[in-house]
Amino acid sequence: MLVPMKRLTLYALKNDRDALLLALQKDGSVMLIQTDEKSALPGAEEVTGQLDKAKEAIHFLDGHGAKKSLLAPKPAISYNKFLLESQDGRKAMDEAEALASQIATLRNEEAILNSQAESLNPWLQLDIPLEELKATETTECFVGYLPEEDLEGYLKATEKLLMDTSRFGVGPEGIAMVVIAHKSQAQEIKHLLKEHNFTEALLPKGTGSATQVIQELKAEAAKKEKEAQELEVKAKAIAGQKDQIALYADQMAAKGERLANGGTETVKTFCLQGWVRHDCTESVEKSVKSVTDAYQLDFRDPAEGEIPPSVMENNKLVAPYESVVELYSRPKVGTVDPDLMMAPFHFIFFGMMLSDAGYGLVLTVALFIAMKLFKPQGFAGKLTMVIFFGSISTVIWGAMFGGWFGLEWHPLLFVPMNEPIKMLVLCFGLGAIHLICGMLIKIYTLVKAGDIMGAVCDQISWLIMFAGFFCMGMVDGPIGKYLALFGAAIILFFGGREKQGIVSRLIGGLLSLYNISSYLSDLLSYSRIFALGLATGVIGMVINTIAQMLLGMGPVGIVVAVLLLIGGHTFNIIINVLGAFVHSSRLQYIEFFGKFFEAGGRAFVPLALRTKYTDVTK
């Protein structure tokens, strides 16, 4: 169900503001509302800057051996210690930042030197020192590149001019050449060069032949590289201080969140607005009281036009399925929380799609161990729990259908592959129940909103019609036919009731009757349960068959067969867990939610201590 929310208004003195925000953050149950555009407190930007710097420093040190395995637990720290800004962390951060920027500069310079050296490659055959490539008393000197395709035209055009062209190697921009032109024709030659797409070369400064300059540049680059490497060794030496920087980053993140919203203010006082769960008001009041007596705190129900965040609350078995709903969208405030109705169907469908008791057992044990080891929290924790429940359901359904690691063994119900029609009937039957549940929820919300007409004409009428179809197949006599006709008649006459005039109303009714095709396609969609179960079972069979062939091939064959069995079944589990989760969720989103769900709720993000790298113990 959706938790009712209260609107909080807190007036207090500005002197107490920092302490109050700190207390509220520790309590972690108030989501502040941005009432002013400029409600951030002074210093907020600086803190964000520090946070970014700290993150970059962590990233830098991670690249230099500070990265820990995923298994490593977060270092724990007491709340009081967490409040003291880590000066060590700040110092280490500055150090890491300085190192990072020095290394970056050195590497950059090195790259420039190397590319300069490379740009000289076409000039290796130049037999005079580079610094002597300049104008003399009577000549002008052009150094550069001419595209190869322009060479022929260029040679022809320059045949009769007072000039000399020496050609060297070919670079990316064309043929390297030195053009010596007599000053009397220099202008003309310059134009000509331009016409043939001649580009001037910017040769690196240096003295001596091209070979010598290249050597100098390379030596310089090697020196820079060595310096950079020395600094990297230094960075590795301070990698151990990453924890301090991480603590500092968490502290900055917490501080930044506190400073992000200071509410509206007068000269001496300020006012905060926010949302609180209805059952958390007392703890909020207590934390405010612990700071000061000079306050005015008020909780009230949301007024019209105020949209509180949507908080879902369910019992332990259903709560994990909130993650499935969150993947779609939170329910709109004031509508139904679908978790309770959805959970059993998700559970059943997941098990039927995976439908192998052996896989279910492996998955149950693996997930149990994983949850003990990693203790996933929040969204990831809920999602893991959904799959854990699903794997239990898989054991049940696998036993029903007799699937054990792709082998058939004592089905309690029947084997779907041998009796596909029975299986399809089972899928459609469950699907029908699922869809009817969705329609019943819609009826409930319509009746609650006072729209009896809508409930009867748009929902119950369909149910009557479906009941009629069901009776036509199951019960002798014309009762089914009459029920179905009765339902259809309601839809025909009232489906278009908002239209004016008898004719357009009947046409509207006829159009709503056409919706039967959408109900039909919804129902057919449940056949995917069978298909996905088939995929798991048959791929398991394929793996087993190949392994059996290998077993007859001596000792090597046995080893390969064992490897294949382990690897193949693991692959099959992974790919089919993905499929089972995606498709059983999809059946909720499209078929079930389509009947009643109203999306568009906001997330509840209270001001709280959300640490990324450390664990704060209170």
Place this chain on the structure above:
Amino acid sequence: MITLGTALAFGGAAFSAALAGVGSAKGLAIAGQAGSGVVAEDPDKFGNVLVLQALPGTQGIYGLLIAFIILLKIGAVGGSGVKELTTFQGLALFFAAFPMGIGGLLSAIAQGKVAAAGIYLTAKRPEEFGKGITMTAMVETYAVLALLISFLMVYGINI
């Protein structure tokens, strides 16, 4: 001896596995190219990207599945020896592979495109990952239906 019917049934199995496999390979390639670009920007997204990339891979598995069931039906796997099918039995099995082969081929490529779009969606708005998966899974519906009808057809042929 292998009759024309048996050969046709082999043709059906080959058709189903090959076409659906090609489709999945193309689909995975489309999604994988998009995914590499996103991972280059943010390596932390690899997990999410991989899930989306894997989705068009199922058609190849379904194609293999139908091929395997056909082979099972005609006794080519399982050690009982290949059965001699009449030409019409073989032809029926050949046709039964059509939905999976063609449906798998085209739906996997289409799904690969949607998966690539979903990967870009995840890059820009990681919190909308679930919607990207749902939209990609919509395309798969038709591969699932193809699988189902191919299976029912193979199942329904008496040998």
